[in-house]
Amino acid sequence: xxxxxxxxxxxxxxxxxxxxxxxxxxxxxxxxxxxxxxxxxxxxxxxxxxxxxxxxxxxxxxxxxxxxxxxxxxxxxxxxxxxxxxxxxxxxxxxxxxxxxxxxxxxxxxxxxxxxxxxxxxxxxxxxxxxxxxxxxxxxxxxxxxxxxxxxxxxxxxxxxxxxxxxxxxxxxxxxxxxxxxxxxxxxxxxxxxxxxxxxxxxxxxxxxxxxxxxxxxxxxxxxxxxxxxxxxxxxxxxxxxxxxxxxxxxxxxxxxxxxxxx
Amino acid sequence: xxxxxxxxxxxxxxxxxxxxxxxxxxxxxxxxxxxxxxxxxxxxxxxxxxxxxxxxxxxxxxxxxxxxxxxxxxxxxxxxxxxxxxxxxxxxxxxxxxxxxxxxxxxxxxxxxxxxxxxxxxxxxxxxxxxxxxxxxxxxxxxxxxxxxxxxxxxxxxxxxxxxxxxxxxxxxxxxxxxxxxxxxxxxxxxxxxxxxxxxxxxxxxxxxxxxxxxxxxxxxxxxxxxxxxxxxxxxxxxxxxxxxxxxxxxxxxxxx
Numbered sequence: 306x307x308x309x310x311x312x313x314x315x316x317x318x319x320x321x322x323x324x325x326x327x328x329x330x331x332x333x334x335x336x337x338x339x340x341x342x343x344x345x346x347x348x349x350x351x352x353x354x355x356x357x358x359x360x361x362x363x364x365x366x367x368x369x370x371x372x373x374x375x376x377x378x379x380x381x382x383x384x385x386x387x388x389x390x391x392x393x394x395x396x397x398x399x400x401x402x403x404x405x406x407x408x409x410x411x412x413x414x415x416x417x418x419x420x421x422x423x424x425x426x427x428x429x430x431x432x433x434x435x436x437x438x439x440x441x442x443x444x445x446x447x448x449x450x451x452x453x454x455x456x457x458x459x460x461x462x463x464x465x466x467x468x469x470x471x472x473x474x475x476x477x478x479x480x481x482x483x484x485x486x487x488x489x490x491x492x493x494x495x496x497x498x499x500x501x502x503x504x505x506x507x508x509x510x511x512x513x514x515x516x517x518x519x520x521x522x523x524x525x526x527x528x529x530x531x532x533x534x535x536x537x538x539x540x541x542x543x544x545x546x547x548x549x550x551x552x553x554x555x556x557x558x559x560x561x562x563x564x565x566x567x568x
Numbered sequence: 569x570x571x572x573x574x575x576x577x578x579x580x581x582x583x584x585x586x587x588x589x590x591x592x593x594x595x596x597x598x599x600x601x602x603x604x605x606x607x608x609x610x611x612x613x614x615x616x617x618x619x620x621x622x623x624x625x626x627x628x629x630x631x632x633x634x635x636x637x638x639x640x641x642x643x644x645x646x647x648x649x650x651x652x653x654x655x656x657x658x659x660x661x662x663x664x665x666x667x668x669x670x671x672x673x674x675x676x677x678x679x680x681x682x683x684x685x686x687x688x689x690x691x692x693x694x695x696x697x698x699x700x701x702x703x704x705x706x707x708x709x710x711x712x713x714x715x716x717x718x719x720x721x722x723x724x725x726x727x728x729x730x731x732x733x734x735x736x737x738x739x740x741x742x743x744x745x746x747x748x749x750x751x752x753x754x755x756x757x758x759x760x761x762x763x764x765x766x767x768x769x770x771x772x773x774x775x776x777x778x779x780x781x782x783x784x785x786x787x788x789x790x791x792x793x794x795x796x797x798x799x800x801x802x803x804x805x806x807x808x809x810x811x812x813x814x815x816x817x818x819x820x821x822x823x824x825x
Binding site for chain 2: 451453454456457458459460461462467471472475476478557558559560
């Protein structure tokens with residue numbers, strides 16, 4: 306308990322120190338506010354434009370979450386196909402790598418052309434970018450079942466459905482969560498990147514990426530910082546929600562989810 | 569032994585097994601395992617003793633020759649048999665109780681029956697206290713007990729065991745050996761057991777088959793005429809010692825060439 310408190314206190318202290326360094330840089334080098342606003346100015350921007358900040362945050366959250374959920378559903382379905390045979394995997398796996406390596410900046414304009422600017426396009430970009438880790442990890446989980454467990458099921462004349470639902474899928478859950486953890490981070494990045502191109506279909510309202518672009522053209526650097534801060538908050542929230550879900554589903558039986566005891 | 573007339577007889581007729589590239593694992597096995605026997609296969613690694621179990625269970629087909637279990641093919645006989653693997657092979661996401669009930673569940677047994685049967689078996693192997701724990705919370709010996717309970721839950725008449733106690737310490741192994749014989753006395757099955765340990769084979773079996781490697785074939789057969797019920801004291805008797813010496817000697821012979 307005391308250790309945990311100390312750890313939290315240290316984290317706060319580091320944050321304070323960073324703010325102090327930030328402020329010192331401003332004082333020593335006389336930086337223009339439009340180049341680097343003071344922490345205080347950023348805080349004021351957060352308060353003053355809180356409603357629109359929250360709107361942007363909500364839009365981006367919705368797009369990232371939509372993309373992530375779609376990638377989980379589609380990714381697991383593709384992994385189920387991949388798990389059927391080595392032949393299918395060798396035939397199709399290169400395309401997963403393609404999915405992973407194609408620069409999202411390069412295909413975003415294409416997606417805009419196809420889907421049309423707006424929330425749908427951004428969700429689609431978040432979906433595309435977060436799909437590969439879900440497929441790769443879930444496939445790994447589905448096919449790495451211990452041979453004797455498979456034999457055990459065979460001895461009881463298990464049907465293919467039982468083999469899948471009672472053996473392969475539960476066995477793949479920890480790997481799926483590894484995939485979701487990676488995907489949740491890049492879904493947010495994908496959505497923000499997408500918004501830089503796709504902007505907004507709603508007049509004057511847009512996600513974090515759109516607003517960041519807008520704020521930068523207007524030299525509203527303090528608000529730009531506030532938006533970056535909001536992006537960080539969004540990324541962290543996704544990460545912690547996934548961590549919590551992972552812990553919730555796995556902690557009773559799986560080693561990876563064991564939280565080390567403090568003290 | 570109760571109800572031995574009900575349990576199966578296993579016949580090997582000129583059974584040959586080779587894998588993929590033609591590597592011969594077993595060559596020309598002729599053998600009959602009688603109803604209610606407890607037969608142990610022992611031999612150096614590479615002699616195909618695990619393959620014998622895989623053939624009886626139908627997990628792998630014979631390359632030539634036939635295996636009949638009460639006249640049935642191994643695959644058709646699966647319903648009457650259970651397999652206990654070397655590691656406990658429990659599903660880590662299921663509690664001990666849910667693991668023990670797995671076989672019944674896969675065979676679509678009614679929930680009521682499953683519940684009753686599972687409780688009886690948990691009790692029988694002494695795991696009722698930890699029924700709702702997950703496998704990772706159990707010791708190696710407890711995991712193996714759960715695995716045995718799971719195998720027995722489907723009322724097998726043929727029990728196939730592939731070095732089930734190899735990973736356990738000697739004391740736990742001795743205790744589980746005794747328990748296995750107690751369960752056999754109560755339920756009566758035909759048992760085929762694979763082990764590395766001569767003492768374990770002598771303690772458990774009614775017959776020991778020593779295999780010889782490259783390719784695997786029968787080197788010697790030892791009937792074990794020690795009376796049942798057998799308890800840990802048996803380890804100290806002269807007859808036990810003699811037999812262990814004889815089998816060990818034969819095992820060394822089998823390795824020579």
